[in-house]
Amino acid sequence: MSRKVWKCYRCGEEIVEGMKFTFTKQGPIHWECFRAEVRDSSMGVSLRM
Numbered sequence: 001m002s003r004k005v006w007k008c009y010r011c012g013e014e015i016v017e018g019m020k021f022t023f024t025k026q027g028p029i030h031w032e033c034f035r036a037e038v039r040d041s042s043m044g045v046s047l048r049m
């Protein structure tokens with residue numbers, strides 16, 4: 001069995017199945033990287049989790 005592995009487009013680290021992550025238009029990203037990205041830009045002002 002092969003585990004699914006993605007590559008975070010923000011930090012470049014691997015994302016292993018089971019980790020918290022999400023997909024955006026740009027690709028897979030760690031949840032924490034996504035949070036940081038949203039904080040850095042203004043695209044997710046209404047996104048509160």
Ligand SMILES: [Zn+2]
Nearest residue numbers: 008011030033
């Ligand atoms: Zn990342």
